[in-house]
Amino acid sequence: MGMMNQDQAIGVGLLGCGVVGGGVAELLLRNRDAYAHRVGKPVVLKAIAVRDPSRDRGLPPELFVSDPAAVIDDPEIALIVEVMGGVSPARELIMRALELGKSVVTANKEVLAKHGREIFEAAQKGGGAVYFEAAVAGGIPLIMPLQRGLAANSLASVQGIINGTTNYILTRMAKEGSTFDDALADAQKLGYAEADPTSDVEGHDAAYKLSLLASLLFGEHVDTEAVPREGISGIMPQDLTYARELGYVVKLLGIAKRAGEGLEARVHPTMIPVDHPLARIDGVTNAVTVHGDAVGEVTFSGPGAGRGPTASAVVGDLLNVASLLDTPDRMMACLQSRTVSPMPLDEVDSAFYLRLQAKDVPGVLGAVGTCFGTHRVSVRSFVQHPAEGGHAELVIVTHRVREASFRAAVREIAEMPGIRAISNVIHVEEQA
Amino acid sequence: MGMMNQDQAIGVGLLGCGVVGGGVAELLLRNRDAYAHRVGKPVVLKAIAVRDPSRDRGLPPELFVSDPAAVIDDPEIALIVEVMGGVSPARELIMRALELGKSVVTANKEVLAKHGREIFEAAQKGGGAVYFEAAVAGGIPLIMPLQRGLAANSLASVQGIINGTTNYILTRMAKEGSTFDDALADAQKLGYAEADPTSDVEGHDAAYKLSLLASLLFGEHVDTEAVPREGISGIMPQDLTYARELGYVVKLLGIAKRAGEGLEARVHPTMIPVDHPLARIDGVTNAVTVHGDAVGEVTFSGPGAGRGPTASAVVGDLLNVASLLDTPDRMMACLQSRTVSPMPLDEVDSAFYLRLQAKDVPGVLGAVGTCFGTHRVSVRSFVQHPAEGGHAELVIVTHRVREASFRAAVREIAEMPGIRAISNVIHVEEQA
Numbered sequence: 001m002g003m004m005n006q007d008q009a010i011g012v013g014l015l016g017c018g019v020v021g022g023g024v025a026e027l028l029l030r031n032r033d034a035y036a037h038r039v040g041k042p043v044v045l046k047a048i049a050v051r052d053p054s055r056d057r058g059l060p061p062e063l064f065v066s067d068p069a070a071v072i073d074d075p076e077i078a079l080i081v082e083v084m085g086g087v088s089p090a091r092e093l094i095m096r097a098l099e100l101g102k103s104v105v106t107a108n109k110e111v112l113a114k115h116g117r118e119i120f121e122a123a124q125k126g127g128g129a130v131y132f133e134a135a136v137a138g139g140i141p142l143i144m145p146l147q148r149g150l151a152a153n154s155l156a157s158v159q160g161i162i163n164g165t166t167n168y169i170l171t172r173m174a175k176e177g178s179t180f181d182d183a184l185a186d187a188q189k190l191g192y193a194e195a196d197p198t199s200d201v202e203g204h205d206a207a208y209k210l211s212l213l214a215s216l217l218f219g220e221h222v223d224t225e226a227v228p229r230e231g232i233s234g235i236m237p238q239d240l241t242y243a244r245e246l247g248y249v250v251k252l253l254g255i256a257k258r259a260g261e262g263l264e265a266r267v268h269p270t271m272i273p274v275d276h277p278l279a280r281i282d283g284v285t286n287a288v289t290v291h292g293d294a295v296g297e298v299t300f301s302g303p304g305a306g307r308g309p310t311a312s313a314v315v316g317d318l319l320n321v322a323s324l325l326d327t328p329d330r331m332m333a334c335l336q337s338r339t340v341s342p343m344p345l346d347e348v349d350s351a352f353y354l355r356l357q358a359k360d361v362p363g364v365l366g367a368v369g370t371c372f373g374t375h376r377v378s379v380r381s382f383v384q385h386p387a388e389g390g391h392a393e394l395v396i397v398t399h400r401v402r403e404a405s406f407r408a409a410v411r412e413i414a415e416m417p418g419i420r421a422i423s424n425v426i427h428v429e430e431q432a
Numbered sequence: 433m434g435m436m437n438q439d440q441a442i443g444v445g446l447l448g449c450g451v452v453g454g455g456v457a458e459l460l461l462r463n464r465d466a467y468a469h470r471v472g473k474p475v476v477l478k479a480i481a482v483r484d485p486s487r488d489r490g491l492p493p494e495l496f497v498s499d500p501a502a503v504i505d506d507p508e509i510a511l512i513v514e515v516m517g518g519v520s521p522a523r524e525l526i527m528r529a530l531e532l533g534k535s536v537v538t539a540n541k542e543v544l545a546k547h548g549r550e551i552f553e554a555a556q557k558g559g560g561a562v563y564f565e566a567a568v569a570g571g572i573p574l575i576m577p578l579q580r581g582l583a584a585n586s587l588a589s590v591q592g593i594i595n596g597t598t599n600y601i602l603t604r605m606a607k608e609g610s611t612f613d614d615a616l617a618d619a620q621k622l623g624y625a626e627a628d629p630t631s632d633v634e635g636h637d638a639a640y641k642l643s644l645l646a647s648l649l650f651g652e653h654v655d656t657e658a659v660p661r662e663g664i665s666g667i668m669p670q671d672l673t674y675a676r677e678l679g680y681v682v683k684l685l686g687i688a689k690r691a692g693e694g695l696e697a698r699v700h701p702t703m704i705p706v707d708h709p710l711a712r713i714d715g716v717t718n719a720v721t722v723h724g725d726a727v728g729e730v731t732f733s734g735p736g737a738g739r740g741p742t743a744s745a746v747v748g749d750l751l752n753v754a755s756l757l758d759t760p761d762r763m764m765a766c767l768q769s770r771t772v773s774p775m776p777l778d779e780v781d782s783a784f785y786l787r788l789q790a791k792d793v794p795g796v797l798g799a800v801g802t803c804f805g806t807h808r809v810s811v812r813s814f815v816q817h818p819a820e821g822g823h824a825e826l827v828i829v830t831h832r833v834r835e836a837s838f839r840a841a842v843r844e845i846a847e848m849p850g851i852r853a854i855s856n857v858i859h860v861e862e863q864a
Contacts, residue, residue, distance in 0.1 A: 141581025149573025152747030294744035302730035312726035315584030
């Protein structure tokens with residue numbers, strides 16, 4: 001190992017110092033010696049750009065500056081860590097660093113999901129690298145295992161629980177029979193959900209992360225705006241009860257897979273069997289199951305958010321970039337030659353769960369069966385529950401069918417005279 | 433990307449062509465173009481050393497040669513893949529390659545567990561690298577995530593199901609109430625267990641893999657001969673039934689952790705609570721849970737053996753070494769400055785499950801309680817089951833206690849007049 005020369009030190013500039021940035025700075029300062037030993041030269045935090053450098057953050061005040069561009073341009077800083085979040089000015093700052101040939105570590109899923117193609121291209125041109133382990137599934141090492149560890153494989157599919165807030169809410173609803181609103185209120189009290197929970201509960205956050213995973217899988221930039229997306233606010237406690245009775249659980253999944261010539265990438269509540277590798281992932285934990293042609297099925301699980309886990313991923317990237325600095329890192333390059341849109345849901349094949357309210361069960365059953373037959377929807381299971389006023393609640397699970405056909409059948413069923421209401425439709429995935 | 437020049441090609445030599453070697457050769461030949469694209473230059477299988485080169489293996493016959501040393505010495509071959517298994521001649525061949533400055537990819541857990549220290553030292557001296565993703569947990573990317581992905585962390589512990597054969601047997605016993613012998617016979621019929629199953633069922637295979645994980649965790653070579661090891665042949669169906677009634681399952685775990693000044697590394701059947709991340713890992717699947725100070729708890733699961741998964745790991749390593757050739761790969765260096773012995777079981781703190789047969793329950797209870805008190809063993813739960821002839825079977829789970837104290841108490845209890853037999857003792861781990 002020999003002596004460590006401070007001249008060889010690798011300078012790091014941090015853009016942003018919120019929860020994650022504070023965690024990153026703390027690790028870099030506390031573990032400086034251990035990291036120098038791991039990388040072979042010191043990795044030195046040189047500057048932190050924040051809006052108000054005078055605020056006390058429990059870190060050495062001389063590190064703080066107000067101008068992120070000056071941090072990027074500092075010739076003593078080779079690595080930029082972007083943990084500001086959001087699209088602007090993160091995008092412009094990342095591009096500026098890459099154009100100067102510097103490498104960037106970011107936890108920013110939104111900017112990569114929206115502008116990944118130009119960002120990875122700028123890295124390629126400038127000769128730097130972009131690492132983003134923290135942007136998907138928080139602390140779980142996932143991007144590098146996909147890119148490097150499973151490099152021998154053609155990856156066929158990814159399924160993931162990639163939003164902890166919604167998984168916490170669905171877990172509470174399933175275990176305690178709570179309503180969505182009550183479980184959300186608890187999640188907010190515990191700090192697992194924001195005051196405005198839209199990005200989490202409506203699936204935007206998961207869609208950003210899924211775009212990144214799908215882009216890795218397909219080697220093309222997956223347009224995040226074109227990812228079909230459905231949140232969990234329409235899931236009712238009785239859906240979870242019926243799911244359990246049928247041997248399923250409901251999770252908000254991000255799914256990406258090759259389907260013939262097309263590419264599927266979608267985020268929606270999904271019923272999966274209890275023996276599916278993601279079925280037992282409860283609370284705020286994230287998990288991703290990957291299928292490769294050689295390896296088969298592999299699952300990664302752990303904390304998907306939080307200061308420590310996210311900082312672990314950011315600093316892990318930082319040490320890896322630092323140890324490979326000046327090495328063209330082709331295996332992690334993520335170059336995306338074009339932007340692709342995933343298949344619209346209508347073209348996807350899926351099984352479905354349908355819950356509906358019927359007035360006149362014997363009559364309805366025949367009519368529903370005939371309608372399904374016309375649209376080539378095949379029923380896998382059917383359960384009838386008595387409801388108030390002599391009515392009945394019907395729960396139907398189908399075999400796999402083109403989504404457009406199923407939706408057309410449901411529209412016709414909704415108009416039948418014996419039907420009071422279509423209560424819910426949930427996608428079903430039998431396989432990991 | 434540009435044109436790929438065959439002059440830049442990276443030559444690969446394969447030592448051994450059994451199940452794994454055949455899978456490696458097949459991937460390299462079938463995916464040649466995809467791999468060249470990933471690495472940036474062609475990765476070309478040049479030669480395969482086997483005992484009988486004339487045998488038809490469904491691969492191009494001109495690749496086969498009989499002299500492994502000639503493959504290693506070939507100046508056109510930069511990377512050596514060792515998939516022969518066993519200690520000799522694998523050890524000598526690996527050392528020869530490393531002394532020539534070549535890099536080695538191996539799936540050979542035994543040679544690394546026994547001679548890792550000199551092997552990693554030879555790599556350091558020669559300037560090559562040793563990658564061994566396939567040696568632990570088969571197809572699951574685990575070594576690189578630990579070394580690189582979690583590099584920001586100080587790793588506190590690893591717990592793993594790292595032998596598929598024993599996990600299959602324990603799963604069958606738990607789900608069907610089968611005896612060990614019947615479940616083993618089924619595992620042999622299905623090809624999950626060898627004709628001589630000793631290495632798997634007595635924990636030798638798991639102990640090799642655990643030594644490797646523990647060496648990574650501690651940064652020292654863990655003497656595999658000194659790893660306390662107990663197999664699963666003593667587990668009875670009733671132990672699994674009682675475990676389930678108490679909210680536990682029994683798995684053969686490899687455990688490595690820091691304990692004060694000491695290092696624990698041990699392999700034994702372990703009762704874990706049903707909500708432990710390894711509790712639902714069934715059949716031949718492997719899984720490893722890691723604790724890091726920043727990330728918290730992360731779990732990796734997938735296929736632990738088999739042609740495709742193991743070849744996936746070997747070829748993944750190969751592509752990574754190839755892409756980083758001529759880069760000193762310090763993060764993966766695994767240099768072990770000394771050999772350490774883990775703590776003997778007597779010094780370990782653990783909780784325990786104890787099953788015993790009593791003649792005279794009221795008298796026994798008081799005596800057992802007094803004896804436990806003398807040895808500072810605290811009882812967490814106690815269940816009495818009626819047995820034939822007016823006797824009783826007692827099941828006791830303790831709190832954590834120094835193992836020597838617990839064993840001393842059990843030796844005394846075994847001598848008590850009201851006790852017919854001590855039927856079983858199993859370690860209990862409450863936490864992942």
